[in-house]
Amino acid sequence: MSTNTLKSFAVAGVGNTVGLPIVKSLLARNARVIVLTRPSSKKTFPEGAKAVPVDYFNHDALTAALRENAVDVVISTLSGDGFNAQYKLADAAKAAGVKLFVPSEFGMPTSGATEGVLGEKNKLAAYAQSIGLPITRIYDGLYQEFLPFMVGVPEAGKFLIKGSGNEPLSLTAIPDVGEYLAYVLTTLPIEQLSNAELRIQGERSTLRELSKLYDAPVEFVESIPKDIPRADGREWLQAYTAKGAMSTGYDITVGKDDPELAGSANKLFPGFHFKTVKETLAL
Numbered sequence: 001m002s003t004n005t006l007k008s009f010a011v012a013g014v015g016n017t018v019g020l021p022i023v024k025s026l027l028a029r030n031a032r033v034i035v036l037t038r039p040s041s042k043k044t045f046p047e048g049a050k051a052v053p054v055d056y057f058n059h060d061a062l063t064a065a066l067r068e069n070a071v072d073v074v075i076s077t078l079s080g081d082g083f084n085a086q087y088k089l090a091d092a093a094k095a096a097g098v099k100l101f102v103p104s105e106f107g108m109p110t111s112g113a114t115e116g117v118l119g120e121k122n123k124l125a126a127y128a129q130s131i132g133l134p135i136t137r138i139y140d141g142l143y144q145e146f147l148p149f150m151v152g153v154p155e156a157g158k159f160l161i162k163g164s165g166n167e168p169l170s171l172t173a174i175p176d177v178g179e180y181l182a183y184v185l186t187t188l189p190i191e192q193l194s195n196a197e198l199r200i201q202g203e204r205s206t207l208r209e210l211s212k213l214y215d216a217p218v219e220f221v222e223s224i225p226k227d228i229p230r231a232d233g234r235e236w237l238q239a240y241t242a243k244g245a246m247s248t249g250y251d252i253t254v255g256k257d258d259p260e261l262a263g264s265a266n267k268l269f270p271g272f273h274f275k276t277v278k279e280t281l282a283l
Contacts, residue, residue, distance in 0.1 A: 004187055005072070006186060006190060008034075009031055009033050009072065010073070010098075011026075012075070012078055017143065019077040021179075022077065022182065025179045027046055033048065033050070034049070036052055050069070056088045057085070059091060059095070062088065062092040066092055066096035066098060071096065072099045074098050074102070075181070075185075083120065090103075093133055094132065099134065100136060101135045102185075103137065104121070105121055105138050106138055107141070107142075108170075109139045109197070110125070111137070125137060129195060134190075134195055135195060136184075139198065141170025142170065145280060147171065147281065149230075149234065149237075150238060151238075152234060159211040159214050160234075161207045161211070163220075163241070163243075164242070165208040167242060168206055169204070170199075170200075170203075170248040172201055173275040179269075180272065184198065188268065198265035201248050201262055201263035202280075203275075204262055210277060213281075214283065224238060247259075250262075
């Protein structure tokens, strides 16, 4: 039986939503952790994590940073304007002999996607595999902490639902994602992680069911009102939820959700308690 040989981890993108919990969870498991930062960054990180300033577009320097720190796994949580830097990160990881790359997924399934943000994530995954760099993709659905934003409760005073509200979605607490990833990366054999799609969920529910956790009235809408801040972002999340794509069991190629596939990788962390939405949001 193979044993886990992954000991040293580099995390890129720490400071956004899930990056810091990943670092903390790896440190809690006594892993060696370096945090890749931009040279101009003034951020501080948890004790035990080594900050390494890098220019993602300087291939030789980035490769040297990974090699000199004997990095086994590169984890990216880069997003937005920094997303495309992952191509440079993948190239450097391959050149440095990194064993595994965890690209910035952390959401709904992207395998088979060809358009938009999901298509870009799938394209990156395909690129990493094309250069012979093994990857692990983590699908965790909607962060439980993002539910109030998506349904507009704080701003609208109502629980807004686009569509029927009957489509199941997967919701996972941000700290749980960090703990889960740290566990599988430090425990499972690399053969089980290489080119794997790990589909997890803290809770599987529907917007109708989740609305019962709130005192706010439910309002079904054709679109999120434009007078609510960041309406486009809420609309995007609601639209994917309405077609079932926010479930980690969703298959883009056939446009269908597989309930048995949703959360199917939870079992890789035996005995772990994934928090419910009620627990996370203290409802």
